């Protein structure tokens with residue numbers, strides 16, 4: 001198992017050096033794959049933190065390519081001993097005077113809607129729309145198995161990361177988007193009622209895997225998770241805060257600065273004691289998946305291949321397509 005993980009890491013790192021590129025920008029360092037931009041802050045030799053920005057238009061769905069690039073980026077950061085904290089956030093279109101970094105013109109058009117006067121109005125931001133439905137629909141069992149292995153890998157690496165991870169949730173965060181957030185040590189969400197977060201799998205006719213359920217239970221408690229999972233609840237910020245899916249809700253333009261200031265407090269704790277504590281809290285949950293990874297992959301591939309499940313996903317995709325008036 002350890003050998004397999006090391007071999008997989010070597011492959012990912014080799015792919016990373018092919019895919020990645022480094023640039024120096026105003027003293028800060030950054031590297032970017034096509035779908036993940038990483039910026040590091042802090043002077044050389046000192047503790048630095050990194051901001052990982054998702055840019056997989058139109059909705060930051062967790063496609064196989066995105067998952068691969070995400071894991072490559074995370075691995076690079078884990079191997080950089082000067083980095084102690086990482087912030088996960090979305091680089092997608094934002095409103096107001098914030099920048100539009102990732103979008104092509106066509107995507108911008110897609111990410112906008114017209115008001116009654118025909119003017120383009122930007123739509124709400126998206127942290128991540130979750131797993132890519134097109135990776136789970138209309139493919140073959142071998143593809144489903146490959147995809148699920150990548151999903152597991154991302155979750156394990158985030159959940160067990162020795163880094164301090166924080167999410168700056170600047171948009172909608174359903175299902176796999178919520179997964180990204182709840183693997184983090186701390187979550188800060190923008191106070192915008194249009195943004196919701198939660199595990200809504202049951203609304204799609206599918207079921208969250210046991211390890212994601214365990215992560216949810218560990219975050220919000222058994223009773224709240226039982227109710228929210230069955231109903232597929234997507235919580236607006238105030239409710240997400242109340243139930244504990246997120247730790248703080250702040251005005252949208254303060255999400256980044258607030259996350260930086262909370263990160264500074266966490267980084268004041270000695271790494272070794274914080275890391276050992278994190279492992280103590282999380283190891284049993286992660287081990288539960290590690291000891292049955294292959295069975296979980298086979299279970300997913302056969303579940304998602306069922307005609308009834310494919311039909312549910314088809315209906316959900318059609319609903320998404322036709323919701324635009």
Ligand SMILES: CCCCCCC/C=C/C(=O)SCCNC(=O)CCNC(=O)[C@H](O)C(C)(C)COP(=O)(O)OP(=O)(O)OC[C@H]1O[C@@H](n2cnc3c(N)ncnc32)[C@H](O)[C@@H]1OP(=O)(O)O
Pocket residue numbers: 058059061110111123124126128129130131132133134172174175176177200201204206207208209299300303304317320321324
């Ligand atoms: C043992 C079995 C275990 C199975 C476990 C499986 C666990 C699954 C976890 C998941 O993550 S499933 C995915 C759940 N995600 C969602 O339900 C989100 C669906 N999307 C939305 O609600 C909205 O798109 C949005 C994120 C709120 C954004 O809304 P907006 O109005 O801004 O954009 P749209 O016009 O809806 O979407 C644009 C474009 O993107 C496509 N799309 C949206 N979400 C996904 C997705 N998750 N995967 C792939 N594609 C997605 C959408 O269809 C549109 O496509 P086009 O019509 O423009 O081609």
